[in-house]
Amino acid sequence: MADYAGPIQELIDAFGRLPGIGPKSAQRITFHLLKVDKTESQRLIAAVGNAIEKVRFCDLCHNLAESELCSICADSERDQTVLCVVEEPRDVVAVERTREFRGRYHVLGGAIDHLQGVGPEQLKIRELLGRVQSEAISEVIVCTNPNIEGEATALYLTRLLDVPGLTVSRIASGLPVGGDLEYADELTLGRALEGRRVMER
Numbered sequence: 222m223a224d225y226a227g228p229i230q231e232l233i234d235a236f237g238r239l240p241g242i243g244p245k246s247a248q249r250i251t252f253h254l255l256k257v258d259k260t261e262s263q264r265l266i267a268a269v270g271n272a273i274e275k276v277r278f279c280d281l282c283h284n285l286a287e288s289e290l291c292s293i294c295a296d297s298e299r300d301q302t303v304l305c306v307v308e309e310p311r312d313v314v315a316v317e318r319t320r321e322f323r324g325r326y327h328v329l330g331g332a333i334d335h336l337q338g339v340g341p342e343q344l345k346i347r348e349l350l351g352r353v354q355s356e357a358i359s360e361v362i363v364c365t366n367p368n369i370e371g372e373a374t375a376l377y378l379t380r381l382l383d384v385p386g387l388t389v390s391r392i393a394s395g396l397p398v399g400g401d402l403e404y405a406d407e408l409t410l411g412r413a414l415e416g417r418r419v420m421e422r
C-alpha cells in the first residue's frame with residue numbers, strides 16, 4: 222500500500238493500531254474524517270478526549286467508572302455477599318443485561334494465558350483475594366469465558382479461594398464453547414448463571 226505524507230499517514234497508522242481495524246479500514250476512516258464537515262470530526266475528537274479524561278477504573282472492582290467507585294459498587298441495594306468474577310468490563314455489561322444477577326462484580330482484566338505471558342500476577346487476582354478476605358462474601362461466581370483460558374482461570378481461582386464458608390461456583394456450560402461471554406444472548410447467559418455449579422476443591 223502506498224505511503225501518504227506526514228499527518229495523513231500518522232492518522233492511518235494510529236487507526237491501524239486499534240483492535241479489529243486493518244490497513245484498508247484505517248485508510249477509509251482517515252479519508253472519511255478528512256472529507257466530512259469539520260464540526261463532525263471535532264465532535265469525535267471531543268468524545269474521545271472526554272471519555273479518556275473522565276473514565277477510570279473502579280477502586281474496588283476494576284470495572285470502568287467515572288469516580289472512585291463504579292455505579293454498581295456504589296449502589297447499596299446490590300447484594301454485598303455475592304461477587305461475579307469476569308474478565309473484562311464488557312462482560313459486566315453482558316451479565317447486567319440478563320437481569321439475573323443482583324450482586325457485585327470483580328473484573329480481572331483478562332484471563333490466565335501462559336502462551337501470551339499472562340499469569341495470575343498480571344490480573345486483579347490479588348485484589349480479589351483481598352476482597353474475599355476483608356468483605357463479608359459468601360459466594361464467588363466465576364464468570365470467565367467458556368474457552369481454554371477462561372476455564373484455566375476458573376480452576377486457578379477455585380484452588381486459590383479456599384476460604385472457610387466461601388462457595389466458589391462456575392457458570393453452567395451451555396454457552397457456546399470457545400466463544401466470548403459478550404456474544405451470548407441474555408437468555409442463554411441468564412440460564413448459565415442460574416444453573417451454576419459449585420466447584421469442588
Ligand SMILES: [Zn+2]
Nearest residue numbers: 279282291294
Ligand atoms: Zn466497582
